[in-house]
Amino acid sequence: MAQVLEFKLPDLGEGLTEAEIVRWLVKVGDVVAVDQPVVEVETAKAMVEVPCPYGGVVTARFGEEGTELPVGAPLLTVAVGAPAAEPEGSGNVLVGYGTQAPAARRRRVRAGTAADGQPRRPGTAAAAPHARVTAPAPASPPEPVSTPAPAPAEGPVPVISPLVRKLARDNGVDLRQLAGSGPDGLILRADVENALRTAGERTRAAREPVVAAPVAAEPAVRTPAAAPRAEAGVRIPLKGVRGAVADKLSRSRREIPDATCWVDADATELMRARTAMNAAGGPKISLLALLARICTAALARFPELNSFVDTEAREVVRLDHVHLGFAAQTERGLVVPVVRDAHARDAESLTAEFARLTEAARAGTLTPGELTGGTFTLNNYGVFGVDGSTPIINHPEAAMLGVGRIVPKPWVHEGELAVRQVVQLSLTFDHRVCDGGTAGGFLRYVADCVEQPAVLLRTL
Numbered sequence: 250m251a252q253v254l255e256f257k258l259p260d261l262g263e264g265l266t267e268a269e270i271v272r273w274l275v276k277v278g279d280v281v282a283v284d285q286p287v288v289e290v291e292t293a294k295a296m297v298e299v300p301c302p303y304g305g306v307v308t309a310r311f312g313e314e315g316t317e318l319p320v321g322a323p324l325l326t327v328a329v330g331a332p333a334a335e336p337e338g339s340g341n342v343l344v345g346y347g348t349q350a351p352a353a354r355r356r357r358v359r360a361g362t363a364a365d366g367q368p369r370r371p372g373t374a375a376a377a378p379h380a381r382v383t384a385p386a387p388a389s390p391p392e393p394v395s396t397p398a399p400a401p402a403e404g405p406v407p408v409i410s411p412l413v414r415k416l417a418r419d420n421g422v423d424l425r426q427l428a429g430s431g432p433d434g435l436i437l438r439a440d441v442e443n444a445l446r447t448a449g450e451r452t453r454a455a456r457e458p459v460v461a462a463p464v465a466a467e468p469a470v471r472t473p474a475a476a477p478r479a480e481a482g483v484r485i486p487l488k489g490v491r492g493a494v495a496d497k498l499s500r501s502r503r504e505i506p507d508a509t510c511w512v513d514a515d516a517t518e519l520m521r522a523r524t525a526m527n528a529a530g531g532p533k534i535s536l537l538a539l540l541a542r543i544c545t546a547a548l549a550r551f552p553e554l555n556s557f558v559d560t561e562a563r564e565v566v567r568l569d570h571v572h573l574g575f576a577a578q579t580e581r582g583l584v585v586p587v588v589r590d591a592h593a594r595d596a597e598s599l600t601a602e603f604a605r606l607t608e609a610a611r612a613g614t615l616t617p618g619e620l621t622g623g624t625f626t627l628n629n630y631g632v633f634g635v636d637g638s639t640p641i642i643n644h645p646e647a648a649m650l651g652v653g654r655i656v657p658k659p660w661v662h663e664g665e666l667a668v669r670q671v672v673q674l675s676l677t678f679d680h681r682v683c684d685g686g687t688a689g690g691f692l693r694y695v696a697d698c699v700e701q702p703a704v705l706l707r708t709l
Contacts, residue, residue, distance in 0.1 A: 251328040254303050258322050261292055261617070268292045269317045269489060279307045281327065288324060291489045295620065296581070296613040305329030315419070317488075413580070417441050420483075438580050445483045490582045501644035504560070509639045510688055511675035514696040515662065516655050520670050522702045531597070537575065537629055538599035543698040544627055544650055545571050545592040546705055551691040553683040554648040555624050565682050574623030574643060575603065576630070577610045584610050585643055587623040631655060637673045647682045650695065651675040672699065 258268060268290035275287045286298035287307075305327040312318055404425045413436060417424050422444050429436035487495050501507075519539065527533050548555040548571055556567040573591035577584050586606035591599065609615045626643045631654035638651050653673040660669035676692045698705040 251305070252330060253308060254305070254327050254329055256287075256301050256303065256324050256327060258290075258318050258320050258324050259299065260320050261297070267317055267319045270312050270314050271296060272314060273310060274298070275307050275310075275325075277307050277310060281305065281307060292617075295490075295615045295617065297616075299324070301325070301327060303327050303329050413438050413441055420445055442483065442485075449483060490584065494583055497644055498641050501641050505558075505642050505644065506680045507642050507677050508680050508685070508688070509675055509677045510685065510692055511637060511651075511673055512692055512696050513671055513673050514699045515660055515669045516672045516699050517670040519699050519702055520655065526596075532600065534596045535600045535603060537603050537627070538596045539702075540629070540650075540652060540699075541573055541575075541588070541591055541599050541603075541627055542596055543695055543705060544573065544625065546698065547691050547694045548625060549592070550694060551683075551687055553687050554678060554691055556647045556682050557624075557645040558647070558679065558681050568624050570624070572622050572624045574626040574646070575606075576626065576628040576640075577607055578633075579610050579613070581613055584615065584620060585623060585626060586610055586615055586619055587621065589622075625649070628652070631672070637675055639675070640677055642677055642679060646679075648676060648678040648688075648691075650692075651677065674699070 261268060269292075270288060271291050272289040273287070274289060275281055275285075281287060281301055281304060283302065283304040284300045285304075287301045289296065289298050301324075306329075307325055308328050309326045311323045311325060318324070414424070416422075416438060420441075422441055424436055424441075427436050427440050427444055428434065430440055486492070520536075523534060523536060523539060552567050553565075555571055556565050558564070559566055570590055571592040573588045574585040575588070577586055586609070588594070588599065588602050588606065594602070606615070606619060609619065623643060623646060625646055626649040628638070628640055628649055628651045630638050630640075631652055634654055636653040636656075638653075640649055640651055642649055651674070653675075655670050655672045657668050658671040660667055660671055662669055674692060674696055676688055676695075678688045694704075
């Protein structure tokens with residue numbers, strides 16, 4: 250007789266108290282291995298696969314896709330082993346999103362079939378055991394929680410995100426009829442939302458009454474205008490990443506008295522320096538990495554901007570390390586991954602870390618630790634083809650450096666008019682931590698390093 254273990258939604262760390270079920274990876278009757286991912290959930294920080302710490306047969310699932318569960322709520326039950334035997338478990342300890350992945354990846358096994366050989370997605374953390382041993386299972390297995398019948402196959406459509414599939418499924422959008430605007434025709438969330446918006450406009454147009462022209466022989470009768478009808482529209486819940494961003498930006502606006510200053514800079518020499526560095530061989534250096542090196546050097550000279558305000562203690566806390574956040578626009582919304590100890594990294598290390606975190610952001614696999622703890626943010630909005638911005642500070646940080654697009658412009662260089670590569674730099678800062686003189690000094694130093702990279706070398 251088997252034992253039935255109840256696996257609960259584990260503590261995902263960083264103060265997160267709930268998660269939404271995005272996609273079940275197993276069904277009732279499946280055989281699961283230790284540390285096999287069984288469900289994909291979305292929190293306010295990221296989307297992650299949760300592995301089960303026990304191996305056995307799934308006897309019940311709790312919650313349908315789209316359901317939000319609190320930490321500690323049952324996820325599923327698994328029948329394992331004999332009652333006299335110790336339950337098979339990973340023995341891993343929860344840290345952040347879960348335990349460290351086992352040395353050898355387990356393979357998912359379906360009931361009555363051989364292993365499918367598909368490895369777990371790299372970068373997915375495991376979850377700690379949050380289960381309790383219940384009484385021995387009765388002769389008949391517990392009645393599983395009813396689950397919806399699987400939807401008909403959608404066909405081979407280029408969609409990566411399960412959130413996009415869920416949005417389309419919930420609103421009756423046929424993904425096969427959409428042309429994706431992403432790379433290689435990838436269907437993005439915006440494509441589904443546009444399709445819903447277009448459908449809504451067509452519905453409203455069909456509802457508009459057709460008013461016949463009055464007969465010439467009779468005077469037109471003026472009738473009172475009908476009261477406007479409330480249209481339902483497309484309602485998108487503010488939860489998950491979008492909800493967390495909305496809450497954080499609203500708090501920033503409420504609490505931080507921010508101000509912005511900006512300056513145009515000639516980036517021609519910085520671009521030439523990067524070209525020369527990449528021509529010398531070795532790993533390529535990104536422009537973002539060079540700007541990050543300039544940022545950390547500027548923060549060493551103006552530490553007031555690498556701080557936060559403790560409102561309860563009424564103190565400004567200056568930090569001795571730079572955890573550099575950078576804004577990244579993803580399909581799931583705006584996220585700010587954090588490069589730890591950016592002040593101790595060279596341009597090559599920064600380039601590699603920016604690339605790693607950007608890829609994880611696009612895949613939705615960033616952990617809470619990679620999305621929190623920043624002390625200063627670098628926002629390269631030039632990638633959107635714009636020159637300037639007045640961004641909202643990433644609370645509780647004290648400042649953000651914005652970088653616009655670098656474009657050829659007329660510029661006075663060495664006393665003569667010339668075409669140079671010009672960029673607009675802006676600094677949004679918390680006026681509680683410093684005055685305009687400090688903010689202006691920081692921004693001017695950054696601009697000097699952009700215009701003359703040798704300035705940076707002289708101060709290192």
